[in-house]
Amino acid sequence: MTHVEDELNSQPECWARGAAEATGLRGALPAPGERVAVVGCGTSYFMAQAFAALREESGAGETDAFAASEFPYGRTYDRVLALSRSGTTTEVLDLLGKLKGRTPTTAITADPDTPVMAAADEVAVLDYADERSVVQTRFATTALTLLRAHLGLHTDTIVADARTALAGELPEGLVACGQFTFLGRGWTVGLANEAGLKMREASLSWTEAYPAMEYRHGPISITTSGTATWMFGEAPEGLAEQVRATGGLWIEGRLDPLAELVRAQRLAVAVAVARGLDPDQPRHLTRSVILAP
Numbered sequence: 001m002t003h004v005e006d007e008l009n010s011q012p013e014c015w016a017r018g019a020a021e022a023t024g025l026r027g028a029l030p031a032p033g034e035r036v037a038v039v040g041c042g043t044s045y046f047m048a049q050a051f052a053a054l055r056e057e058s059g060a061g062e063t064d065a066f067a068a069s070e071f072p073y074g075r076t077y078d079r080v081l082a083l084s085r086s087g088t089t090t091e092v093l094d095l096l097g098k099l100k101g102r103t104p105t106t107a108i109t110a111d112p113d114t115p116v117m118a119a120a121d122e123v124a125v126l127d128y129a130d131e132r133s134v135v136q137t138r139f140a141t142t143a144l145t146l147l148r149a150h151l152g153l154h155t156d157t158i159v160a161d162a163r164t165a166l167a168g169e170l171p172e173g174l175v176a177c178g179q180f181t182f183l184g185r186g187w188t189v190g191l192a193n194e195a196g197l198k199m200r201e202a203s204l205s206w207t208e209a210y211p212a213m214e215y216r217h218g219p220i221s222i223t224t225s226g227t228a229t230w231m232f233g234e235a236p237e238g239l240a241e242q243v244r245a246t247g248g249l250w251i252e253g254r255l256d257p258l259a260e261l262v263r264a265q266r267l268a269v270a271v272a273v274a275r276g277l278d279p280d281q282p283r284h285l286t287r288s289v290i291l292a293p
Helices: 003-009 011-021 041-058 089-098 140-151 158-169 188-203 239-245 255-274
Strands: 036-040 063-067 077-085 104-107 122-125 179-184 207-212 227-231 249-252
Touching: 003 011, 003 255, 011 140, 011 158, 036 041, 036 089, 041 077, 041 122, 041 140, 077 179, 089 104, 089 188, 089 249, 104 140, 104 207, 158 255, 179 255, 188 207, 227 239, 227 255, 239 249
Parallel strands: 036 063, 036 077, 077 104, 104 122, 179 207, 179 227, 227 249
Antiparallel strands: none
16 A cells, blocks of 8 residues: 555544544634635645635635745734645745734645744644655645634534545546536635646546636536546536537535545555556656755
């Protein structure tokens, strides 16, 4: 078993622990009514997108998400929340350094022995969700679970759905597809983006991700026999039928959307294996991007 397989299989336990820790970390996490920016890079940026949409949808306060390198310093926020598995990513550390003494900051990380511990004003450490694999799985989803629980949006059903996602077979014909499109609405757009990234990282697949209603505005033109379209959450009316009419494979997300992401992680590993690739050694990638001064 690869590291990434072992780590993605441990997610139900990590999620349960992350949700249980939310109450104790309440003081470090965004308070109701605060104007918040959530930042990250790569996978962490897509988790930031998901949380930002969830927080606004729940009425907890205005929330924006940015890639750390694209943070708008001209805007004012009550708190900036940074997601960084490694705690060493250059763009995140540079951002936190520039905000020091100006804007309260919180970081969620997996490694307590890294520079982010001093760079942020508050830190939540999910060391039990750290990973050996370059490809992120359990840290990202555990961080988002913690944040969902902080918003009062976590239930035991979500963990049960994760177990179902790990136990069930992948849809017939899915691994053999040559192109994959992931769709979301609201907070699940971030999950769709992350699913596409997982497929590119682990299996070098041709993948795309869109807000579901945008799919009709051009992207559906690539859909045909041998492609797959996977919906995270409830699909817009009529979209499934349109995709099936093209000859493409339609995958309906019936589990909690975060559990559907676990299924997509499994797909990335399965496609990598089918293509003779090692998902623990993604091409051109390292665990953290650390830029020379």
